Amino acid sequence: MPRTRGVRYEAFVPDAIGDRQFDLPASLAAAVSTAERQVDVLNRDPPVMATLEVLARGLLRAEAVASSRIEGLALSQRRLARAEAEGSGTRDETARSVLGNVAAMEEAVRLGAARTAFRISDILRIHHVLMHSTPTPAIAGKLRDRQNWIGGNVFNPGGADFVPPPPELVPDLMRDLCMFLNREDLPAVMQAGLVHAQFETIHPFADGNGRVGRALIHVVLRRRGLAPRYVPPVSLVLAADARRYIAGLSRFREEGIDDWCALFADAVQASAAKATELAGRLARLQEAWRQRAGSPRRHSSAAALIELLPAHPVLTLATATTMLGRSKQAANEALRVLAKSGVLRPITVARRNRAWEARELFDLVNAVERELATPRAPPASARTRPPGGR
Numbered sequence: 001m002p003r004t005r006g007v008r009y010e011a012f013v014p015d016a017i018g019d020r021q022f023d024l025p026a027s028l029a030a031a032v033s034t035a036e037r038q039v040d041v042l043n044r045d046p047p048v049m050a051t052l053e054v055l056a057r058g059l060l061r062a063e064a065v066a067s068s069r070i071e072g073l074a075l076s077q078r079r080l081a082r083a084e085a086e087g088s089g090t091r092d093e094t095a096r097s098v099l100g101n102v103a104a105m106e107e108a109v110r111l112g113a114a115r116t117a118f119r120i121s122d123i124l125r126i127h128h129v130l131m132h133s134t135p136t137p138a139i140a141g142k143l144r145d146r147q148n149w150i151g152g153n154v155f156n157p158g159g160a161d162f163v164p165p166p167p168e169l170v171p172d173l174m175r176d177l178c179m180f181l182n183r184e185d186l187p188a189v190m191q192a193g194l195v196h197a198q199f200e201t202i203h204p205f206a207d208g209n210g211r212v213g214r215a216l217i218h219v220v221l222r223r224r225g226l227a228p229r230y231v232p233p234v235s236l237v238l239a240a241d242a243r244r245y246i247a248g249l250s251r252f253r254e255e256g257i258d259d260w261c262a263l264f265a266d267a268v269q270a271s272a273a274k275a276t277e278l279a280g281r282l283a284r285l286q287e288a289w290r291q292r293a294g295s296p297r298r299h300s301s302a303a304a305l306i307e308l309l310p311a312h313p314v315l316t317l318a319t320a321t322t323m324l325g326r327s328k329q330a331a332n333e334a335l336r337v338l339a340k341s342g343v344l345r346p347i348t349v350a351r352r353n354r355a356w357e358a359r360e361l362f363d364l365v366n367a368v369e370r371e372l373a374t375p376r377a378p379p380a381s382a383r384t385r386p387p388g389g390r
Contacts, residue, residue, distance in 0.1 A: 112222030
């Protein structure tokens with residue numbers, strides 16, 4: 001039999017941050033303040049839309065899709081919406097996984113709104129929602145019980161790019177992370193960035209760490225009252241330059257908390273600014289739809305459907321009936337009006353199931369993603385003491 005050779009590797013164990021004090025240099029404090037003001041603008045003074053919840057859901061979906069893309073689960077908003085319209089019978093495994101991420105983001109935002117102390121069980125809950133619809137549901141909501149690593153090969157961590165802490169240290173590190181997450185003495189954006197980076201360093205799950213870690217960003221922003229209505233889709237910015245994002249996490253582990261926080265604050269600021277712009281563009285698109293549909297009466301089914309389209313851009317008669325809370329006849333008439341005016345285009349989902357899609361909405365979201373993918377100047381570096389590790 002062939003002999004196996006052992007490998008040597010060194011796992012990284014981050015310092016505890018639960019009660020650690022952080023000093024912000026002036027340049028970083030300014031960057032964090034700018035990001036927080038932009039998130040506040042998005043949440044406190046958004047463009048007027050008929051249904052604010054529609055914008056909230058649209059932004060959250062954009063965040064979930066981008067967060068999944070960073071992990072190699074790439075699909076368009078259109079493909080996601082079609083799979084959602086198909087329902088539980090969809091055969092699109094990637095779409096099912098991303099829909100699980102949408103649900104996990106929704107759960108994170110819900111938990112962030114709670115007034116109770118955040119606990120490990122809450123993080124496990126987010127992970128369970130995320131992984132429930134994946135090919136590996138058995139690991140859902142469970143901390144890892146073996147060593148994992150990033151990069152290298154699947155057999156051993158000898159050539160890995162990064163080796164997280166041994167599994168026996170994970171529970172204590174997670175308790176420390178929750179202690180830090182429950183603090184209120186740091187700027188919310190800085191706290192969210194540090195929670196995310198520390199979580200990614202701990203890498204507590206066998207799979208799904210990146211998506212849960214980015215969901216925790218929104219737990220912090222919601223808990224601290226900075227984003228009570230809308231999540232800034234920060235993953236859209238991080239996904240636009242994934243190399244820079246991964247390099248920033250490496251800087252956090254190696255020697256630069258402030259470099260990472262500056263990068264993160266820049267991403268939050270850019271995403272919140274783009275979300276505010278997107279809200280205005282959506283409102284203008286809805287107004288164009290209303291005019292094209294002949295300015296339907298305010299409380300008509302057609303007007304109500306126009307309000308809801310940004311959150312549900314692919315509809316069947318069944319989903320439209322449910323969303324409107326009206327008769328099937330009223331929903332069918334609304335679909336007919338919007339299809340006749342070109343607001344909706346007929347398609348087919350789940351074999352012969354008839355559906356309609358708002359194609360212009362997908363064009364708008366795709367344009368926003370392309371704009372965010374345009375290279376931007378990196379934030380100014382602001383270094384202090386490294387985070388350390390042992």
